[in-house]
Amino acid sequence: METQEIWLRMSQVSRLSPSSASKIITELILLGNINIATLQRCGLSELQSLQFIHFPSVKITQARKWLEKEENQLITFSSGLYPFLLAQIASPPLVLFTIGRCELMTLAQIAIVGSRQTSEYGRKWAEKFASAFVSYKLAITSGLAFGIDAISHRAALDSNGNTLAVLGSGLANIYPKQHTALAEQIKENGVLISEYFPDAPPLAKQFPRRNRIISGLCKATVVIEAGLKSGSLITARYAIEQNRDLFTIPAPLGHPAFSGNHWLLQQGAYPLTAPEDIKHHIDIGLNWLPLEPLSEEKMSVKFNQVECEVLSVLEYQPTSIDVVAERMQKSIAEVASILTELEIEGVIASVAGGYIKLS
Structure with a gap:
């Protein structure tokens, strides 16, 4: 096989x-x-x-035939192109199907989401913020849906920026069909992404789940316009669970289309009144201080540089693989492989709660 x-x-x-x-x-x-x-x-x-x-083997055959086209790619969890931030969420997809410039998934991104039925107020601010974020060298990520999603994608493209669309269907079944032309534009100037096999239909249950990918790819999520039953609140919830910054715009009181915005503000979302409000949140990432390397006497020359970095991160108390990956700014898959090698060498051990250094 x-x-x-x-x-x-x-x-x-x-x-x-x-x-x-x-x-x-x-x-x-x-x-x-x-x-x-x-x-x-x-x-x-x-x-x-x-x-x-x-x-079913027929589904495997169909997927592999789809992947024969040069523009279509399969990004696996162990690939260097797999997005670092996405790998840190609770349930990252094992594989991603992509069309377009898959390298864009490694860029700093901000999610812009909102209702399918939009007001002129929501449209105005979605366009304004998407264009401004592009000027900050941020890619715009959304879900290709009607309303705020499509407005944000188009604003990014019109500003010569990068945009990523995460679908709740297979990439051979663009949904909604009315956005086929927009999807074609994104293929040329961005990337289409799905965790579902290319021929997967747009089933209702798949769209809430895809929202975890939208927020998981991004450093922050912006909810432009949302009622209390808007699906964009699912994305907001995922952003909170993933410990990502969540923003929403102040909106007219008493307007039901923005009741979700007000609820998010009550839950602690940051109010977004100008593009500059978000810039410093994006610029200030979690930068770990360089750790003091082990002495040459304690660090065997048989370990390469990356293995030495892992040993420097580990303590004599359990350290989880998530923490090791975050401190090294590497994917969990990469770190897991290194940890396995070091465990075989007998210098670390796997225990409850993570890994410990033995010497």
Whole structure:
């Protein structure tokens, strides 16, 4: 079984973290011959093994045929193109299907979301803020939906900026159909993204879930216009859970289309009154102070620079893999591979709560 098919099949296995899946995939690639028994030996349960083996081959074939086009790509969790911020959320997708300039996913981004039915007030400020954020070298991320999403994408494109659209359908099924032309523009000047197989239809249950990717890609989320039942409040909730900055604009009192804005302000969202309000939040990231390197006597010359960095980050008390990845500014998948090597060398140990240094 080829590597690409292994990733595709593993993406359909439930209740499996991307870091665990990545380790298992590495083992499966080396094994070559894959069956229920080998899958279980690698760590999958019986149900998970069945999900892997029995996922329809026709869907795998269709996905791989779609990926034959140069502009279409599969970004796996272990890829260097996988967005660092997205890898830190509670349930990052194992794979991402993309069309366009997938390298844009590594840029600093801000999400702009809001209702599908928009007022002139909402339209005005979505355009104003999207254009201003582009001037700050920020990419604009949204969901290609009617209303604020589409307005924000178009404003970014009109300002010669970068924009990313995260879909709740497969990329061979652009939704809504009315935005096919906009999607074509984004393919040329941005990137379309989905965690769903290319032929996946736009099912209602998939759109709330895709919102975690929109907020997960971004340093901050801006809610322009939202009623209390707006789906953009789901994105706002994800942003809070992911410990990202959340902004919303002050709006006319008593206007039901902005009742969600007022609710978010009551929950502690930052009020956004001018583009400058958000700039310093984006500029001031979490920068870890350089750690004092271990002495040459304590650091064996057999470790490379990256391994030495990991050893410098670890303590004699448990440190979680998330913390190690964040301090090193690397993906969890990259760090997991290094930690495994160091554990084999016997200089660290996996314990409850993370990893500890042994010497």
